[in-house]
Amino acid sequence: MKDRQKPKEWLTLAELTREVVEREIPGLPVSGSGLLHFVRAHKIDDDPNLYRRNPKYRHMHQFHRSILESFAQEKAPQWLSVGDMVRAKLPGLPRSSGTLDFYLKRHGWRDDPGRCRGRHGQGGGFEYHISLLPKEAQDAWFRYIERGFLDDPTAKTETSSASPAPQAPAHDLSAVKNSQLLAELVARVIKAMGDGDGFFKALGDGNG
CATH class of the missing domain: 1.10.10.10 (Winged helix-like DNA-binding domain superfamily/Winged helix DNA-binding domain)
Structure with missing residues (x-):
């Protein structure tokens, strides 16, 4: 299994912009031109530890990754x-x-x-x-x-979006009672099938 690739220390403007967008650093421009203006306004391009010419393409420049952390800290409430x-x-x-x-x-x-x-x-x-x-x-x-x-209500408290468990329906007690009576009546009828008097007696008891 390969080790995770170490993040690049020096980024092109396009790479820097992409990371700003992906990491959603608050308060920063999300376009290349906006970021470049921000860098110049804060005189980051005067610091050789943060800004340099691209060794491969001399007409382009690169930005040190630590700028991202600096941006995030600068925008963070103090x-x-x-x-x-x-x-x-x-x-x-x-x-x-x-x-x-x-x-x-x-x-x-x-x-x-x-x-x-x-x-x-x-x-x-x-x-x-x-x-x-x-x-x-x-x-x-x-x-x-x-x-x-910060100030994200969904981050301050963890709430469950799950629906409450459905409640079991209340039993119809009258229906249960009637079913029990019917079962008892059928049992009496089956038991009394042998003689006519017993059969009619079972019916009479069930109606009583």
């Missing part, structure tokens, strides 16, 4: 609420709102005025700057944003 952290299931942090809130207080996140601020809008509470997160949690947050889960 301030997170407790709810954001819980929904993203960030490693190294508690997974419930109450426990996480207690954790943040105990570790002094609330006491850092430069990286903790009041949250505006519905619900209130606080927001925390991403620099407070452990490195592992920061990386997980960027991946979470890159997948486009």
